[in-house]
Amino acid sequence: MSQDNNENKKEEEKKTVTIRGVDQELYNRLNELAKRTGKTVGELTNQAYKIFLGLTDTAKKVATTAVESGKSFVEGFKETAETVVVSDVDEIEITKEEIRGLDKPLAFRNVKKLVFVGIDESDLERVKEIVGVDEVVIPKGVNKIKLLQKCRMVKRVTQAS
DSSP: OHHHHHHHHHHHHOOOOOOTTOOHHHHHHHHHHHHHHTOOHHHHHHHHHHHHHHHHHHHHHHHHHHHHHHHHHHHHHHHHHTSEEEEEEEEEEEEHHHHHTOSSOEEEEEEEEEEEESOOHHHHTTEEEEEEEEEEEEOTTSOHHHHHTTEESOOEEEEOO
16 A cells, blocks of 8 residues: 555656757657657656756866866965975985075975984974975984974984984
């Protein structure tokens, strides 16, 4: 008995809809497809609507992701333009005077050995990031945790003796 009620409810949820402006050739093709598959034109139309709406939702998500990626790229580009970047060096020593002499933040990328000489924690404030460095050497007394917050893909941090 409950199965009959469910089927009646489903039938009540469906209603006749008249849609103006449907291309006659498309309707004829849909009608032929319905005959070949043993489905009704309504069933195929509902399926087509579901597919179309799914595609538009997916397209909206893809477009939103593309816009967000574009914004991230632009922000990253701006950030790079406002940062002094030292990259692709085997070994370099950086002094506190060199850091303090810059008017922009400093970033280190793809350096095998980066040695900070005579710096203190206030100098670390000017270092924005350290990425892809095999070894970073810091003077004693510099807080390693504060330094590590700026590091990504750093293999080793040591203190100068």
